[in-house]
Structure formats: structure tokens, C-alpha cells
Amino acid sequence: MRAKLGDAVVAEAADDDIIRIEGNAYFPPDSIGAGVLSESPTPYTCPWKGECxxxxxxxGGETMKDGAWAYPHPYPSAFDRVGKDFSGYVAFSPGVRVE
Known part of the structure; x- marks a missing residue:
């Protein structure tokens, strides 16, 4: 599975390595391209996953503000709900093609 911003591949992982949560594909941290992510100051805390x-x-010459997100330290109870540890896995905003 690939995530693309324009024509540039920003993440690539085997389908079995993807974790799906609430309709989003979360990619393992080591599948993210080098240098494509920079931390944003946008705050958000999910009531059941934790701090985002x-x-x-x-x-590829494009920048998308808040184009990706992850939960570095999800609530332990979220692991039970998802069925796996998804710490640091990255999902992408609409506008990033996941195919």
C-alpha cells in the first residue's frame, strides 16, 4: 500500500503492516519517507486514543499543512479497542492518495 502526495510516494508498506482505525490506514513509522514529515503545533486529543x-x-514540491498525524503514546485502553499497538503509526489527511 502506498500514500502519495501528488506523484510523490510518502509512505509504502505491505497491506499486512497497515493498521486500519476508523476508516484511516495507519502506516508503520519505518515506512514513512525520510524528511517528508515535520511536526506541526496543531493540538488535538482523541477521547479514546489520546494525544495526537x-x-x-x-x-514533490508540495506541502500540506497537517497532512498527517500519529499517536506517539496512545492510551493503553486504545490497544485493546484496536487490537494492536499503533504507537507512532502515521495516517494521512484527505488529499493524500492511499492506494
Missing amino acids: QYYDLSA
Whole structure:
């Protein structure tokens, strides 16, 4: 599975390595392209997943503010709900093609 911003691939992982949560594909941290994410100051805390880290996404000459997010330290109860540890896994905003 790939995530693309424009024509640039920003993440690539085997389908079995993707974790799906609430309709979003979360990519393992090591599948994210080098240098495509930069931390955003946008705050958000999910009531059941915990504190979220947003990222600005840059690739192929394009930049998307808050184009990706992850939960670096999800609530332990979220692991039970999802069925896996998804710490640091990255999902992408609409506008990033996941195929």
C-alpha cells in the first residue's frame, strides 16, 4: 500500500503492516519517507486514543499543512479497542492518495 502526495510516494508498506482505525490506514513509522514529515503545533486529543501529533507533509514540491498525524503514546485502553499497538503509526489527511 502506498500514500502519495501528488506523484510523490510518502509512505509504502505491505497491506499486512497497515493498521486500519476508523476508516484511516495507519502506516508503520519505518515506512514513512525520510524528511517528508515535520511536526506541526496543531493540538488535538482523541477521547479514546489520546494525544495526537500532527505533521506538515512535504514531497514533490508540495506541502500540506497537517497532512498527517500519529499517536506517539496512545492510551493503553486504545490497544485493546484496536487490537494492536499503533504507537507512532502515521495516517494521512484527505488529499493524500492511499492506494
